Amino acid sequence: MHFVVCAKQIPDPETPPSAFRVDEAKKEVIPPQGIAPVLSQFDGIAAEAALRIKEQTSGTRITVISLGQERARDAIKQVLAMGADEGVLLDDATFQGGDSYTTARTLAAAIRKLGDVDAVFCGRQAADWDMGQVGLGIAELLGWPCAIIASSVQCAEGKLTVKRVLADGFETVRVPLPAVVTVSNELGEPRYPKLQQIMQAARKTVRSMTPAELALDPSTVGAAGARLKLERLFVPVAGGDCEFMPGDTPQAQAVALAKTLRAARIL
Amino acid sequence: MAQDILVVGELADGALSATTVELLGAAVRLAEGGRVSVTLLGSAAPAAAAPAFAAGADRAFVSGDGGYEPFRSDPWVAAVQAAITQAQPAVVLLAQSTVGRDLGPRLAFRLDTAAAMDCVQLAIEGGSFRATRPCFGGNALASYSFATSPAIATARAKSQDALDPPRAGATGETVALPGPAEARTEVTGREQAAATGLRLQDAPVVVSGGRGLGGPEGFRLIEQLAAAIGTHRAAVGSSRAACDMGWYPVSQQVGLTGKVVTPDLYIAVAISGASQHMAGCSGAKAIVAINRDPEANIFKAARYGIVGDYKLVLPPLIEAIRALD
Numbered sequence: 001m002h003f004v005v006c007a008k009q010i011p012d013p014e015t016p017p018s019a020f021r022v023d024e025a026k027k028e029v030i031p032p033q034g035i036a037p038v039l040s041q042f043d044g045i046a047a048e049a050a051l052r053i054k055e056q057t058s059g060t061r062i063t064v065i066s067l068g069q070e071r072a073r074d075a076i077k078q079v080l081a082m083g084a085d086e087g088v089l090l091d092d093a094t095f096q097g098g099d100s101y102t103t104a105r106t107l108a109a110a111i112r113k114l115g116d117v118d119a120v121f122c123g124r125q126a127a128d129w130d131m132g133q134v135g136l137g138i139a140e141l142l143g144w145p146c147a148i149i150a151s152s153v154q155c156a157e158g159k160l161t162v163k164r165v166l167a168d169g170f171e172t173v174r175v176p177l178p179a180v181v182t183v184s185n186e187l188g189e190p191r192y193p194k195l196q197q198i199m200q201a202a203r204k205t206v207r208s209m210t211p212a213e214l215a216l217d218p219s220t221v222g223a224a225g226a227r228l229k230l231e232r233l234f235v236p237v238a239g240g241d242c243e244f245m246p247g248d249t250p251q252a253q254a255v256a257l258a259k260t261l262r263a264a265r266i267l
Numbered sequence: 268m269a270q271d272i273l274v275v276g277e278l279a280d281g282a283l284s285a286t287t288v289e290l291l292g293a294a295v296r297l298a299e300g301g302r303v304s305v306t307l308l309g310s311a312a313p314a315a316a317a318p319a320f321a322a323g324a325d326r327a328f329v330s331g332d333g334g335y336e337p338f339r340s341d342p343w344v345a346a347v348q349a350a351i352t353q354a355q356p357a358v359v360l361l362a363q364s365t366v367g368r369d370l371g372p373r374l375a376f377r378l379d380t381a382a383a384m385d386c387v388q389l390a391i392e393g394g395s396f397r398a399t400r401p402c403f404g405g406n407a408l409a410s411y412s413f414a415t416s417p418a419i420a421t422a423r424a425k426s427q428d429a430l431d432p433p434r435a436g437a438t439g440e441t442v443a444l445p446g447p448a449e450a451r452t453e454v455t456g457r458e459q460a461a462a463t464g465l466r467l468q469d470a471p472v473v474v475s476g477g478r479g480l481g482g483p484e485g486f487r488l489i490e491q492l493a494a495a496i497g498t499h500r501a502a503v504g505s506s507r508a509a510c511d512m513g514w515y516p517v518s519q520q521v522g523l524t525g526k527v528v529t530p531d532l533y534i535a536v537a538i539s540g541a542s543q544h545m546a547g548c549s550g551a552k553a554i555v556a557i558n559r560d561p562e563a564n565i566f567k568a569a570r571y572g573i574v575g576d577y578k579l580v581l582p583p584l585i586e587a588i589r590a591l592d
Binding site for chain 1: 364404496532564573576
C-alpha cells in the first residue's frame with residue numbers, strides 16, 4: 001500500500017490573541033515574533049492515522065506532501081520523523097497565494113504524478129484558514145470517494161472503514177480504495193518522534209515537483225488560479241465594552257449579575 | 268439587482284431543520300426579488316415543502332425517496348447538481364453541518380467553482396455576493412468575493428435570521444427530483460451520542476468551565492449553576508484545557524476542535540479566552556465572563572463581567588438566580 005499524508009506548515013494556533021496581528025493592506029497575518037510556525041495539528045493526526053495502519057500492514061509506505069515555501073520542509077521533516085518514508089515539497093513561486101481550489105488542484109496533480117497511491121490522509125481542516133475543503137477537493141479532482149472528520153481509520157480488503165464524528169454521535173462508513181480520508185482530533189494525539197527518528201528523518205529524501213512536471217498550467221494554480229478573492233482580512237473589534245458588575249463583595253457582584261441578566265431579558 | 272438563490276435544505280426529525288429555515292430567510296434578503304429555491308431530500312421531504320414556502324422558498328426541488336437517508340454525498344451531490352442545472356442560481360447556500368461540510372466543497376469542485384465555509388455574514392455588496400467567515404481560530408474575519416459562479420457558502424447555525432413573520436399559507440412550485448444515484452460510501456453503523464438531556468448546540472444557555480477551575484470538582488459548581496438556570500435551558504460546556512486534563516468529557520468541549528455553540532447566553536467561568544476557545548463561542552448573543560484575571564482575553568468579548576474567584580462568586584450567583592423566580 002502507498003499512502004499520502006498532506007501536511008501544512010501554519011502560524012502557531014496557540015499564539016496568544018494579544019500577539020495576533022493582521023496587515024489589512026496586504027491581507028496577511030503578520031508572523032508573530034519569536035513564535036515558530038508549526039505543523040497544522042490535524043495534519044499530525046492524519047499522519048498518525050496513516051502510521052497506525054502502516055504498523056499493521058507490511059509493505060506500506062507513506063509519502064508526505066506539503067505545498068508551501070521552503071520553511072514547510074520542517075512540517076515534512078516532522079512527519080518523516082514520525083515514521084513516513086519520503087517527502088515531496090511543492091514550493092514553486094507560482095504555487096503561492098492560492099485558495100482551497102488551487103491547493104487541492106496542485107496536491108491532486110502531485111498525487112497523480114506519484115501514480116500508485118491507495119489512500120490520501122488529510123487533516124479535517126488546516127488550523128489557520130479553517131476551511132476544510134482540500135481533502136474533499138482532492139477526492140473530487142481524482143474521482144475518488146472521501147470520508148471526512150474521522151475518529152478512526154482501518155484498512156482491509158481494499159476498503160477503508162472509517163468512524164466519522166457527527167454533530168450528535170458517530171457513523172461508521174466503508175469506502176473502496178483509492179480514497180481520501182480527513183482526520184479529526186478525536187482520533188488521538190500524534191506520536192512524538194524519538195531523537196533517533198528525528199536523526200533518521202534528516203536523511204530521508206524530500207523531492208520537489210515543478211508545475212511543468214505536474215503538467216499544471218501556471219494560470220490555474222496559486223494566486224492566478226484562485227476562485228475565492230480575499231476582499232478583507234481584519235481582526236474583529238471585540239466589544240471592549242464589558243460591563244463589570246458593581247459591588248465590593250463577590251456576593252454583591254453575583255446578585256448584580258443575576259439582576260442585570262434579568263433586566264436585559266437574557267435570563 | 269435580483270439574483271436567484273438555491274438553499275440545500277436539511278430535515279431533522281421529519282421537519283425542516285432550524286438552520287434551513289434561517290438560510291431561507293437569508294436567501295430572501297440576498298435574492299432582492301430574485302427566485303429562492305430549496306432542495307428537500309428524504310422520506311419527509313414532500314411534507315416539508317409547505318413549511319419551506321412559508322420560510323421563504325418560491326420553489327422546492329423534492330424527492331421523497333428514503334434512499335436519500337442517511338446522508339451520503341454521492342446521491343446528494345447528484346440531486347443538488349440536478350437542481351442547480353435547472354435553477355441556475357447565482358448563490359448556493361448550505362448549513363455548516365454534517366451535510367454541508369461534505370456537500371459544500373464537493374459541489375464547488377464538481378461544478379468548477381468555489382465555496383466559502385462556516386460563514387457568519389452573507390451580504391450583497393456592489394451587486395455581488397460577499398461571504399464573511401472567522402479564520403485563524405476566530406482571531407480574524409475574512410471577507411470573500413467569488414470569481415466563479417455559482418458562489419457556494421455554508422453558514423454557521425443561528426448566524427442568519429429566519430423570516431419574521433413567516434409567509435403563513437404561502438404556496439410555491441414543486442419540482443420532482445429523481446431518486447438517489449448510487450453511493451460509493453456504505454454506511455455500516457451509527458451511534459447516537461448518549462442522550463444526557465439538552466444538546467450543547469441546541470441549548471439557549473451554555474455554562475462552561477476552564478483551566479482556572481483547578482480541578483474536576485469545580486465542574487460541580489458549574490453544573491449547579493446550569494441547574495439553577497434550568498436543566499431544559501442550560502447545558503454545561505468545557506474548554507479544551509479542562510477536557511485535556513480529564514476534568515470533563517470531551518463531548519462537552521467548546522472550541523475550534525470541539526462544538527461550535529451559538530447560545531443566547533454563554534457563561535465562561537475560569538476560562539482565559541484562548542482564540543481556539545473563542546472560535547467555538549464567539550457567536551453567542553451575550554457572553555458573561557467570571558475570571559480572577561482582569562486582563563484575561565475573555566473580558567474583551569464579554570458583555571458582562573465579574574473579576575473574582577469563581578469559588579466565591581458562583582455560590583451566591585446560584586442563589587441569586589434561584590431567587591429570580
